[in-house]
Amino acid sequence: DKFHLDQVPTGCCVLIVTNGDGQGTDEVRSYEVFLNGERVVRSDHSRSAQAAVKLLAINTLKVVLSGAPHSKVFVLLAYDPRRSK
Numbered sequence: 001d002k003f004h005l006d007q008v009p010t011g012c013c014v015l016i017v018t019n020g021d022g023q024g025t026d027e028v029r030s031y032e033v034f035l036n037g038e039r040v041v042r043s044d045h046s047r048s049a050q051a052a053v054k055l056l057a058i059n060t061l062k063v064v065l066s067g068a069p070h071s072k073v074f075v076l077l078a079y080d081p082r083r084s085k
Helices: none
Strands: 002-004 013-019 030-035 038-043 048-053 058-066 073-079
Antiparallel strands (some): 013 048, 013 073
């Protein structure tokens, strides 16, 4: 999916992935997260992962999942002011 930022923070952000519902259920077997064509997170069954990322004015996020039909991941992009220095 594509998303747009009106202002791009300097240095910026952290991408956080939570596997399943956060309580050990509905987890995928594996997942990969791509931001702007670059793989930023790959997991073989980790409950959570994170990566420092740089955002652009227009961004593309792609998540590839392997698991049961009800499996899911939660992806959060958060501003980290410590990275803006």
